Amino acid sequence: xxxxxxxxxxxGAVDAAVDVFYRRVLSDERIASFFDSVDMERQAAKQKxxxxxxxxxxxxxxxxxMRKAHAHLVKRGLGDVHFDAVLEHLGGSLxxxxxAENLISQVITTAESTRSDVLDR
Amino acid sequence: MPMPTVTFEGKGYVRQENxxxxxxxxxxxxxxSYSCKSGVCQSCLxxxxxxxxxxxxxxxxxxTHLARQYFLxxxxxxxxxxxxxxxxxxxxxxxxxxxxxxxxxASVARLRVHCPEPPAYRAGQFFSLxxxxxxxxxxxxxxxxxxxxxxxxxxxxxxxxxxxxxVHRDLKRGDALDLQGPAGNxxxxxGNPGQPILLAGTGTGLAPxxxxxxxxxxxxxxxxxxxxxxxxxxxxxxxDAELRRMMEANxxxxxxxxxxxxxxxxxxxxxxxxxxxxxCTGPLKGWKVYLCGHPDIxxxxxxxxxxxxxxxxxxxxxxxxxSADS
Numbered sequence: 498x499x500x501x502x503x504x505x506x507x508x509g510a511v512d513a514a515v516d517v518f519y520r521r522v523l524s525d526e527r528i529a530s531f532f533d534s535v536d537m538e539r540q541a542a543k544q545k546x547x548x549x550x551x552x553x554x555x556x557x558x559x560x561x562x563m564r565k566a567h568a569h570l571v572k573r574g575l576g577d578v579h580f581d582a583v584l585e586h587l588g589g590s591l592x593x594x595x596x597a598e599n600l601i602s603q604v605i606t607t608a609e610s611t612r613s614d615v616l617d618r
Numbered sequence: 619m620p621m622p623t624v625t626f627e628g629k630g631y632v633r634q635e636n637x638x639x640x641x642x643x644x645x646x647x648x649x650x651s652y653s654c655k656s657g658v659c660q661s662c663l664x665x666x667x668x669x670x671x672x673x674x675x676x677x678x679x680x681x682t683h684l685a686r687q688y689f690l691x692x693x694x695x696x697x698x699x700x701x702x703x704x705x706x707x708x709x710x711x712x713x714x715x716x717x718x719x720x721x722x723x724a725s726v727a728r729l730r731v732h733c734p735e736p737p738a739y740r741a742g743q744f745f746s747l748x749x750x751x752x753x754x755x756x757x758x759x760x761x762x763x764x765x766x767x768x769x770x771x772x773x774x775x776x777x778x779x780x781x782x783x784x785v786h787r788d789l790k791r792g793d794a795l796d797l798q799g800p801a802g803n804x805x806x807x808x809g810n811p812g813q814p815i816l817l818a819g820t821g822t823g824l825a826p827x828x829x830x831x832x833x834x835x836x837x838x839x840x841x842x843x844x845x846x847x848x849x850x851x852x853x854x855x856x857x858d859a860e861l862r863r864m865m866e867a868n869x870x871x872x873x874x875x876x877x878x879x880x881x882x883x884x885x886x887x888x889x890x891x892x893x894x895x896x897x898c899t900g901p902l903k904g905w906k907v908y909l910c911g912h913p914d915i916x917x918x919x920x921x922x923x924x925x926x927x928x929x930x931x932x933x934x935x936x937x938x939x940x941s942a943d944s
Contacts, residue, residue: 502656511658512678516929537920541930547660555656 501553505596511548514590521546521586528579531570551587551608563614568576571617580612622659625701639702641674644889648703649693657693659933664691668873675921680931682803684848685740699881706801709860714735716767716793719785722856725775726822727786730761730768731795737765741775742827742908744807744936747771747781754816755781758910758936759800762833769797772856777941791936802826804908812841816907818895818919820848823911824857826936830908835868844899846874848891848915852884874898877892896926903927906934913937 506513511570519541532540550556554585567575586606591601623630624642633642636908640662643650652662657677666687675694676684688705696872714731722728739745744758761770776782789795802827817827832846843913850853853878861873876889887894892915908924909916915936923933 508657508678516924519930520925522851523921537917537930537933537937539925542653542659542661546654549654549658554658556654556658 498561499592500527501600502549502555504600505552505604507554510594511545511552511554513594514548515541515545517593518548518586521562522583525582527582528540531573531575550567551604552613553603553607560611560614563611564617565604567615568617576616577612580615584608619734621677622696622699624696625699626703628929630682636695637800638692639663639689639696639700641802643691644679652692655692660690662691663705664702665705667701667703667708669696670698671700675683678804681807681809682805682934685805685807686803692804696802709737709745709799709801711796714769714795714797716791716795718791722772723853726856727773727775728760729771729785729789731797732768733770733797735767736763736767736769737797737800737885739769739800740805741833742804742826742910743802744773744801744826745769745797745801747785748796748798749781750794751786753781753784754798756799756801757801758822758829758938759802760825760829762829762836764836765832770829771826772822773820779940782931802936804830804910804934806830806836806837806839807895808839810841810906811839813835814841814864814894814899814905815839815843816923817889817901818846818848818898818907818913820891820907820915821854821916821938823909823916823936823938826910827908828857828861831871835864835871837874840870842872843868843875844868844895846891846895846898848876848889848894848911849878851877851879852886855886872898892917892922895919896922900927903926906932908934908936911938913939917930 542562588605589600621633623632624639626643629923631642641651653659671689675689679688685894694826701940712733714733717730717732719727719729739759740757744756746754746756746851757842759769760772773782775931776788779893819827850913855875865873876887876894880886880888882888902923905928907928909919916935920933920935
């Protein structure tokens with residue numbers, strides 16, 4: 498049986514999803530300010546790494562990385578409402594790309610598992 | 619058969635079986651940045667100097683990276699010997715001589731440097747100018763290597779800027795001036811002649827944009843090319859006459875200047891470039907976008923271009939960080 502990553506379309510799917518997902522995130526006033534000062538290319542690379550992880554693909558993400566990477570944003574008020582917004586866009590992006598609902602829910606479950614690390618709890 | 623070697627900074631390293639270029643360099647204590655090790659994040663990019671790259675080491679890279687033999691070291695298992703370097707480290711120092719300096723307006727000097735052994739570059743890439751005492755600053759090439767036997771830079775006079783003051787006041791024809799480079803990924807790549815292109819920038823951000831424009835036209839680009847040059851006032855639109863002449867000669871080219879301070883009497887719109895550029899083009903889905911100049915403006919334009927529909931991979935941004943800012 499093929500893995501979730503393979504069913505989604507592998508690296509090609511990540512490439513397709515990153516623009517859609519990142520554009521949604523930047524267009525959302527609830528969360529856009531957290532991305533105000535970042536280098537877009539570096540940020541896009543991180544978004545790709547995040548999507549690969551959420552898609553069940555090969556990655557070297559650790560909880561500690563997630564904590565360290567978001568600690569400065571938690572100080573600026575990053576919380577559940579923002580995390581929820583990102584998950585909403587993740588689901589919305591995949592729907593826009595025509596991904597099946599059962600696969601989307603698996604991706605959301607994986608992304609959800611990073612919540613406590615991202616929010617440093 | 620012996621395992622192929624990876625050469626890095628002049629030293630050869632023998633790869634172990636099934637060892638990627640990244641792992642081989644890391645095993646030998648070379649500090650290469652990396653993150654995902656799975657060909658996604660692109661933090662382990664290196665550049666091949668010589669040798670053949672396997673195709674899967676370049677999956678997902680933008681066209682300017684492909685053109686310069688960049689590759690993902692974490693996904694690279696070459697069958698042969700490979701010499702590699704860090705991105706943008708390949709440029710050698712080339713001795714040059716000042717061919718000509720003249721003023722394009724009150725504060726921008728056009729500097730043309732002739733190199734007896736000219737480095738291979740693409741219009742829009744940048745070089746480090748090396749002053750004889752070792753002071754180094756980067757400037758973008760406005761010249762076209764196929765047409766010009768010099769490399770042209772546009773040097774804005776920055777009050778207190780050591781390099782720019784020296785270029786404006788002391789440098790003269792016949793003086794030695796060494797270059798190192800080229801570097802940067804802001805340049806035209808042929809292959810999609812009908813694709814619409816937006817070139818937008820402020821100040822001497824025009825230098826690389828002008829180079830890219832000339833390159834695109836010389837290579838037969840037939841799709842629309844919009845160049846939007848923003849300045850504080852109309853005196854800063856230092857290639858206005860030349861660009862209007864090019865617009866006359868090339869129906870696919872549109873030149874759209876704008877100024878922050880002006881009364882519109884001279885027909886030049888008063889506008890912020892980030893709003894104005896997008897009002898000239900409309901949605902940017904399917905466009906190629908080149909952005910050069912002041913870092914804040916480049917960053918704003920980059921975000922707006924992306925939100926207007928341009929793919930991240932199709933946006934080439936070159937923020938000019940002045941040494942006074944850094």
